[in-house]
Amino acid sequence: MIEFSHVSKVxxxxxxxxxxxxxxxxxxxxxxxxxxxxxxxxxxxxLVGLSRPTSGSATVLGRPYTELDCPGSQVGTLLDAGAQHxxxxxxxxxxxxxxxxxxxxxxxxxxxxxVGLTGRESRRTVGGYSLGMRQRLGIGHAxxxxxxxxxxxxxxxxxxxQGIQWMRELLRGFSGSGCSVLLSSHLLHEVExxxxxxxxxGRGRVLIQGxxxxxxxxxxxxxxxxxxxxNADRSTA
Amino acid sequence: MTNTDVPGTKxxxxxxxxxxxxxxxxxxxxxxxxxxxxPFHRLLSVEARKLFDTRSSKIMTVVLIILxxxxxxxxxxxxGPKLHTLIGTAGIGFGTLLPVLGILTVTAEWSHRTALxxxxxxxxxxxVLAAKCLAPLITxxxxxxxxxxxxxxxxxxxxxxxxxxxxWEISPLALLGWTGTNVLVVATGLAVGMLLLNAPAAxxxxxxxxxxxAVVGKLGATGEVLTEWFxxxxxxxxxxxxxxxxxxxxxxxxxxxxxxxxxxxxxVVRVTRKEVS
Numbered sequence: 001m002i003e004f005s006h007v008s009k010v011x012x013x014x015x016x017x018x019x020x021x022x023x024x025x026x027x028x029x030x031x032x033x034x035x036x037x038x039x040x041x042x043x044x045x046x047l048v049g050l051s052r053p054t055s056g057s058a059t060v061l062g063r064p065y066t067e068l069d070c071p072g073s074q075v076g077t078l079l080d081a082g083a084q085h086x087x088x089x090x091x092x093x094x095x096x097x098x099x100x101x102x103x104x105x106x107x108x109x110x111x112x113x114x115v116g117l118t119g120r121e122s123r124r125t126v127g128g129y130s131l132g133m134r135q136r137l138g139i140g141h142a143x144x145x146x147x148x149x150x151x152x153x154x155x156x157x158x159x160x161x162q163g164i165q166w167m168r169e170l171l172r173g174f175s176g177s178g179c180s181v182l183l184s185s186h187l188l189h190e191v192e193x194x195x196x197x198x199x200x201x202g203r204g205r206v207l208i209q210g211x212x213x214x215x216x217x218x219x220x221x222x223x224x225x226x227x228x229x230x231n232a233d234r235s236t237a
Numbered sequence: 238m239t240n241t242d243v244p245g246t247k248x249x250x251x252x253x254x255x256x257x258x259x260x261x262x263x264x265x266x267x268x269x270x271x272x273x274x275x276p277f278h279r280l281l282s283v284e285a286r287k288l289f290d291t292r293s294s295k296i297m298t299v300v301l302i303i304l305x306x307x308x309x310x311x312x313x314x315x316x317g318p319k320l321h322t323l324i325g326t327a328g329i330g331f332g333t334l335l336p337v338l339g340i341l342t343v344t345a346e347w348s349h350r351t352a353l354x355x356x357x358x359x360x361x362x363x364x365v366l367a368a369k370c371l372a373p374l375i376t377x378x379x380x381x382x383x384x385x386x387x388x389x390x391x392x393x394x395x396x397x398x399x400x401x402x403x404x405w406e407i408s409p410l411a412l413l414g415w416t417g418t419n420v421l422v423v424a425t426g427l428a429v430g431m432l433l434l435n436a437p438a439a440x441x442x443x444x445x446x447x448x449x450x451a452v453v454g455k456l457g458a459t460g461e462v463l464t465e466w467f468x469x470x471x472x473x474x475x476x477x478x479x480x481x482x483x484x485x486x487x488x489x490x491x492x493x494x495x496x497x498x499x500x501x502x503x504x505v506v507r508v509t510r511k512e513v514s
Contacts (some may be wrong), residue, residue, distance in 0.1 A: 009366055039459050041514075042266065045512075045513065047513060048357050049356075049357075049359075050353065050356060050357065050512065050513035050514070051359045051512040051513065051514070052512070066360040068272075069272045069273055069274045070272040070273060070274055070275050071357070071358070071360065072357065072358035072359075073272040074272055075331070076356075077357045079353045079354075079357065080350065081351035082350075082353065083349065083351055083353045084349065084351060084354075085291055085345060085349040085351055087291035087292035087293050087294075088290060092290050096283055096287065096290075097354075097358065099279065099283050099286070100275060100279060100358050100359065101275075101358070102275070102279060125292060141354070145272075204486060206494065219390050223285070
């Protein structure tokens with residue numbers, strides 16, 4: 001369970017988030033959709049306690065993230081696949097995660113296997129990784145502690161179509177066992193392929209939310225998305 | 238193989254049904270136990286490992302080791318087999334490289350934005366910072382010990398080669414004081430780095446202050462007093478020599494508060510409150 005309850009965030013006089021409320025239920029993959037700068041990353045950082053909301057609150061597994069005991073072993077997060085020290089190898093980054101969470105070192109190889117990085121790739125420094133490889137590494141890092149909830153910011157960015165297919169299978173299996181997944185994207189077709197629920201935001205406000213099928217209502221999700229974001233822009237302009 | 242199998246069979250005997258339900262798709266799911274907060278020693282070993290696991294930090298460690306070996310051997314050849322002098326020689330390299338190590342340790346999370354990962358895994362940021370500071374401080378002690386370990390055989394060999402008697406005298410207090418000075422040097426780097434959260438700026442400040450003090454010290458009586466109380470290099474000299482007086486201690490305390498306590502406190506507050514992005 002992931003829950004946003006009336007979360008607002010004011011940044012230097014600008015409302016980055018405005019009364020955001022939604023829930024990601026157990027077993028759901030919810031796509032957090034919106035144009036660049038809509039507030040998706042801000043919301044996710046607030047969710048994991050890296051940023052403080054101006055008002056409102058967010059919880060994961062029923063508690064504020066920062067109050068969870070060893071949150072990394074209950075909630076998997078990937079906030080920016082590019083945010084890694086370029087001089088560290090992929091294997092080393094996972095090893096540090098495993099040490100922090102107190103897991104057996106064998107978990108590193110299990111996860112590398114799971115995300116499809118070879119032993120050779122894992123021994124290269126991340127500075128030489130493609131964006132797709134960094135995403136796989138980041139998703140692997142999020143999965144280290146066998147979490148019950150996943151928070152992924154733009155995880156499909158840089159993945160090729162096979163990669164997106166792989167991620168869909170992975171996340172379906174994950175939500176099938178009762179876990180909650182919240183993933184953001186600014187690309188509609190990515191979300192459509194992976195998620196069962198969608199929350200659309202624009203200019204910091206939730207524009208519409210529901211299941212992918214509900215939101216389609218006989219027309220393409222893209223139409224709805226473009227109309228709503230255009231309206232949001234007009235109303236704040 | 239046996240490692241992962243043993244706990245599996247054990248829990249199978251205990252509660253077969255629940256375990257079956259959980260192990261679907263994952264062989265080792267039974268390692269799931271109620272999560273406990275991350276103990277400090279784990280944070281410390283992670284931060285200690287981070288000091289030496291990147292390409293640049295590996296290069297720096299090798300440079301540090303070579304510098305210690307080369308400077309002590311070189312000094313031995315030139316100045317003769319005097320243990321105290323040889324150990325002190327390593328301090329010259331330490332004075333430059335150790336503050337940089339401290340600075341890079343506390344600024345790396347921000348320059349590479351790995352703070353996103355670190356503080357998501359451990360939201361209690363002060364504990365992370367404590368581990369981050371303790372690891373390089375311990376390194377300073379280890380580096381000092383290493384210099385002693387190198388200086389002893391170099392003294393013996395130099396004495397044998399030059400066929401002169403070796404001078405082994407060194408007061409334990411001076412040795413302790415010298416190690417303490419190296420620790421203070423790292424702490425300065427940590428404090429300035431944490432305050433600025435910007436490696437280039439912190440490195441420039443730490444490495445240019447000795448030059449700055451050399452100038453200030455020549456600016457008449459006021460400059461002399463300032464240097465006497467605020468230049469950590471000057472105030473730590475009695476500590477290194479192992480003959481501190483009460484006045485020396487007061488001056489060392491004032492400069493330590495100015496260069497370490499104040500910036501570090503401000504830095505901790507800054508990092509704790511900072512929005513990570």
